[in-house]
Amino acid sequence: MNISNIKFRKILNDLKRRPEDAAKDLKISEKKLLKLLKKNKFDDFNIIKKATKIWPVNYGDFFSFEDDTKKDFKIMRANKSNKSSRVMTRGGNPYYLYKDTVTSKLSPFKPELITELQIVNNNNANNSDVKFNNGHFLHQFTYFIGPVNFYYVLNGKKKIAIMNTGDSMYISPYIPHSFTTRKNIQGELGKILAITYSDKLDNETLNECSSIGFNLVKKYKINLNTEYDSFWSNLIKFLNNSSISINILQKGIRYNLKKIKSQKKVPNTIVIKKIAKYLNLNLRDLLPPNNPVDVRIQKYEDNRKWFYPNDIKKDYKIIELTNVSELPYSKGFEITILKNDKKNSILEVPTHQYIYNIGNEDIKVDIDGVNEKLNRNDSMYIKPNKKHKFLTIGKILVLRLGGRLSGDSLYQISKMSEENLRKTLNDNKPWFDK
Amino acid sequence: MNISNIKFRKILNDLKRRPEDAAKDLKISEKKLLKLLKKNKFDDFNIIKKATKIWPVNYGDFFSFEDDTKKDFKIMRANKSNKSSRVMTRGGNPYYLYKDTVTSKLSPFKPELITELQIVNNNNANNSDVKFNNGHFLHQFTYFIGPVNFYYVLNGKKKIAIMNTGDSMYISPYIPHSFTTRKNIQGELGKILAITYSDKLDNETLNECSSIGFNLVKKYKINLNTEYDSFWSNLIKFLNNSSISINILQKGIRYNLKKIKSQKKVPNTIVIKKIAKYLNLNLRDLLPPNNPVDVRIQKYEDNRKWFYPNDIKKDYKIIELTNVSELPYSKGFEITILKNDKKNSILEVPTHQYIYNIGNEDIKVDIDGVNEKLNRNDSMYIKPNKKHKFLTIGKILVLRLGGRLSGDSLYQISKMSEENLRKTLNDNKPWFDK
Numbered sequence: 015m016n017i018s019n020i021k022f023r024k025i026l027n028d029l030k031r032r033p034e035d036a037a038k039d040l041k042i043s044e045k046k047l048l049k050l051l052k053k054n055k056f057d058d059f060n061i062i063k064k065a066t067k068i069w070p071v072n073y074g075d076f077f078s079f080e081d082d083t084k085k086d087f088k089i090m091r092a093n094k095s096n097k098s099s100r101v102m103t104r105g106g107n108p109y110y111l112y113k114d115t116v117t118s119k120l121s122p123f124k125p126e127l128i129t130e131l132q133i134v135n136n137n138n139a140n141n142s143d144v145k146f147n148n149g150h151f152l153h154q155f156t157y158f159i160g161p162v163n164f165y166y167v168l169n170g171k172k173k174i175a176i177m178n179t180g181d182s183m184y185i186s187p188y189i190p191h192s193f194t195t196r197k198n199i200q201g202e203l204g205k206i207l208a209i210t211y212s213d214k215l216d217n218e219t220l221n222e223c224s225s226i227g228f229n230l231v232k233k234y235k236i237n238l239n240t241e242y243d244s245f246w247s248n249l250i251k252f253l254n255n256s257s258i259s260i261n262i263l264q265k266g267i268r269y270n271l272k273k274i275k276s277q278k279k280v281p282n283t284i285v286i287k288k289i290a291k292y293l294n295l296n297l298r299d300l301l302p303p304n305n306p307v308d309v310r311i312q313k314y315e316d317n318r319k320w321f322y323p324n325d326i327k328k329d330y331k332i333i334e335l336t337n338v339s340e341l342p343y344s345k346g347f348e349i350t351i352l353k354n355d356k357k358n359s360i361l362e363v364p365t366h367q368y369i370y371n372i373g374n375e376d377i378k379v380d381i382d383g384v385n386e387k388l389n390r391n392d393s394m395y396i397k398p399n400k401k402h403k404f405l406t407i408g409k410i411l412v413l414r415l416g417g418r419l420s421g422d423s424l425y426q427i428s429k430m431s432e433e434n435l436r437k438t439l440n441d442n443k444p445w446f447d448k
Numbered sequence: 449m450n451i452s453n454i455k456f457r458k459i460l461n462d463l464k465r466r467p468e469d470a471a472k473d474l475k476i477s478e479k480k481l482l483k484l485l486k487k488n489k490f491d492d493f494n495i496i497k498k499a500t501k502i503w504p505v506n507y508g509d510f511f512s513f514e515d516d517t518k519k520d521f522k523i524m525r526a527n528k529s530n531k532s533s534r535v536m537t538r539g540g541n542p543y544y545l546y547k548d549t550v551t552s553k554l555s556p557f558k559p560e561l562i563t564e565l566q567i568v569n570n571n572n573a574n575n576s577d578v579k580f581n582n583g584h585f586l587h588q589f590t591y592f593i594g595p596v597n598f599y600y601v602l603n604g605k606k607k608i609a610i611m612n613t614g615d616s617m618y619i620s621p622y623i624p625h626s627f628t629t630r631k632n633i634q635g636e637l638g639k640i641l642a643i644t645y646s647d648k649l650d651n652e653t654l655n656e657c658s659s660i661g662f663n664l665v666k667k668y669k670i671n672l673n674t675e676y677d678s679f680w681s682n683l684i685k686f687l688n689n690s691s692i693s694i695n696i697l698q699k700g701i702r703y704n705l706k707k708i709k710s711q712k713k714v715p716n717t718i719v720i721k722k723i724a725k726y727l728n729l730n731l732r733d734l735l736p737p738n739n740p741v742d743v744r745i746q747k748y749e750d751n752r753k754w755f756y757p758n759d760i761k762k763d764y765k766i767i768e769l770t771n772v773s774e775l776p777y778s779k780g781f782e783i784t785i786l787k788n789d790k791k792n793s794i795l796e797v798p799t800h801q802y803i804y805n806i807g808n809e810d811i812k813v814d815i816d817g818v819n820e821k822l823n824r825n826d827s828m829y830i831k832p833n834k835k836h837k838f839l840t841i842g843k844i845l846v847l848r849l850g851g852r853l854s855g856d857s858l859y860q861i862s863k864m865s866e867e868n869l870r871k872t873l874n875d876n877k878p879w880f881d882k
Binding site: 020021027059066070073074075077078081086100104112120126147148150151187210213220222223225230231232236237252258261295297302323338361363399400414422425430435439446 | 454455458461462463464466469493500504505506507508509511512513514515516520534536538546551552553554555558560579581582583584585586620621622644647648649650651652653654655656657658659660661662664665666667668669670671672685686688689690691692693695696717724728729730731732733735736737740754756757758764766768771772773774776777779781783795796797798799831832833834848851852853854855856857858859860861862863864865866868869870871872873874877880881
């Protein structure tokens with residue numbers, strides 16, 4: 015098991031329990047408790063059961079994550095992917111061939127290479143051979159390889175997009191969808207790299223929502239449809255949270271907010287800054303996202319392209335795939351390594367990375383001094399902020415994901431000094447000296 | 449135990465494992481697996497052990513939270529608080545008397561009523577009778593009752609603030625601090641309500657940081673010191689994440705960014721909007737917080753005050769206590785109920801609430817139709833978005849906290865339709881129909 019003494023100490027500190035208090039609460043000897051606090055990992059599940067009964071803590075609080083990478087990255091070889099093959103049927107017929115590609119206990123993504131086994135004769139969204147799923151909780155980014163039809167349901171209507179190699183799409187949670195292969199002379203079966211991922215709504219956030227309960231959680235919802243809806247519905251939450259009426263706010267900032275609201279307008283930035291100051295918020299808190307995307311489809315020829323690091327030193331050709339502004343740290347790219355050169359530029363990105371060798375060449379890669387090969391159809395996970403560079407010609411798909419460690423949480427980490435950050439990650443001391 | 453079948457199903461769905469695939473992976477019969485998926489809660493810890501060995505999942509993924517409220521609130525009576533009394537010594541001498549007040553498995557706060565037992569003869573920050581702690585990971589909001597001296601260390605220097613009833617303070621994580629009572633003729637011992645709380649850096653976020661490791665996590669840090677540092681250091685993260693050089697960005701938006709950077713300036717909002725559009729971000733993503741607060745002290749007489757709902761219907765007098773803009777959903781108030789009236793206004797706030805009866809009267813409260821009493825020194829937790837009102841004269845301390853369910857995550861919840869939100873919280877179906 016994996017009960018971490020650092021987590022256990024953190025629980026005691028958060029509850030302001032000295033070892034002697036905790037021992038008393040748990041009805042064990044202080045000696046036993048001190049022993050647990052010294053063990054790197056311990057295996058006594060009864061302690062957790064008891065603790066969750068007497069203290070305001072949850073089971074998950076006692077466990078740490080396991081780092082399943084070696085030297086901060088992890089590679090899944092093509093032959094291991096092949097071994098995970100499983101045929102998914104729909105209506106009794108083979109419909110998809112799934113293969114796992116790399117994933118980690120740390121990564122927010124769960125990627126599959128999926129071969130479409132259903133061949134269709136037409137591009138009709140209502141084709142009865144097309145079997146839709148119910149959609150899933152995770153976001154999905156998809157990279158297309160070959161003659162794939164992508165079907166989805168939007169506002170109750172079935173839609174189709176005719177996709178080819180290099181095209182990409184994003185679908186938001188619970189959009190029902192399906193994929194098939196278009197009939198072609200070569201008899202080629204289309205494939206997709208389907209990378210499902212979580213962002214801010216992680217395990218604990220969902221646990222909290224479930225416990226608050228649907229009827230209360232639904233009242234959280236801010237209307238994000240338009241800039242107008244989003245601004246006002248967000249502002250009203252803040253006013254409620256401060257028990258300030260719009261009249262008081264108006265008087266405070268000397269501006270007729272009600273009038274501008276009735277005109278179906280959003281105040282200008284100067285006024286929003288005044289509101290932020292009055293409510294002691296940052297400007298960003300009053301600029302919620304709006305007009306969120308359910309489905310985005312991007313054709314290969316419409317992608318933006320550039321060279322990295324620049325037009326003179328052309329180490330990599332970057333082709334930007336689809337992305338949505340509501341997930342600002344989630345970005346997909348097709349990257350072509352243009353030179354066999356040990357001096358190709360180093361990359362370092364503040365996000366979890368999923369990398370798949372989609373080209374015809376085996377690629378040499380240097381991960382902060384460690385040399386590896388990323389062969390055809392191999393896939394790789396690299397931890398955030400890890401230096402790496404690609405040394406030989408080839409083509410890769412790259413998906414960069416912020417997950418829970420971006421935006422608000424990134425700013426809160428940034429607030430901590432290095433010393434306190436180190437303490438936070440390794441703290442196994444009481445909060446005071448005796 | 450508390451292994452939730454909904455969590456178990458979610459794990460299978462996220463991993464794209466049908467029951468037959470999962471049974472094979474776990475080396476159990478499909479029948480047994482289907483049985484587990486039907487049980488509301490199950491108790492087979494070996495399944496978790498095996499699953500964490502073979503799948504990219506963590507122990508915590510299998511557990512839900514327990515809702516320890518009844519009808520969405522929870523009260524801790526004064527006599528129960530008294531029973532939790534424990535004397536904390538420093539240097540062998542009694543220094544604090546701790547009493548728990550209400551907390552919940554759902555609430556981000558861990559509050560204590562602390563009586564200061566150390567009496568000091570002077571207001572010298574370097575008084576050797578004052579024993580500092582090491583600071584703690586949680587944020588702290590403090591409400592002062594009586595003649596309390598508050599000591600803290602800022603930039604290596606010991607400081608003092610002379611506090612009285614109604615004063616309040618905020619300290620950020622790991623600020624070393626201490627409290628004593630000033631000598632007074634009445635022999636009164638000062639007290640504080642010390643409410644420590646977490647915001648975005650919850651258990652799983654810290655687990656993720658620990659697994660990524662300190663050396664990589666520290667590179668996440670954005671320099672938030674000034675508006676200038678914060679803007680540019682945040683923008684550079686986004687550029688790295690998109691492998692876009694500042695030269696390409698300059699060309700793309702037709703604006704000389706390098707020049708304005710070298711002038712130690714931040715571009716104006718119109719230019720920032722252009723950058724956001726070019727990088728497919730929302731404006732808010734390019735407006736990080738800056739100039740974060742380590743310690744904020746607020747004297748009672750400097751607090752803003754108003755009546756709620758308005759100056760005509762004066763049901764409640766609201767006195768705003770200290771708060772910081774980096775935690776925009778965390779707000780403290782002293783609220784006086786001015787009338788004995790069943791028609792006092794309903795309050796509904798989008799945050800977890802901690803409420804403590806600090807006055808001399810027992811208070812009648814209505815929580816969405818349920819009548820309760822919040823007597824002197826009782827404390828209460830109310831879930832977010834729960835309607836409530838106070839029916840009789842009295843005085844309460846209120847702390848409202850967003851915790852992990854605010855900001856980014858609130859917007860992501862808002863994106864979901866009610867139907868999909870309901871599904872998310874109760875989903876125990878595969879992601880497709882056979």
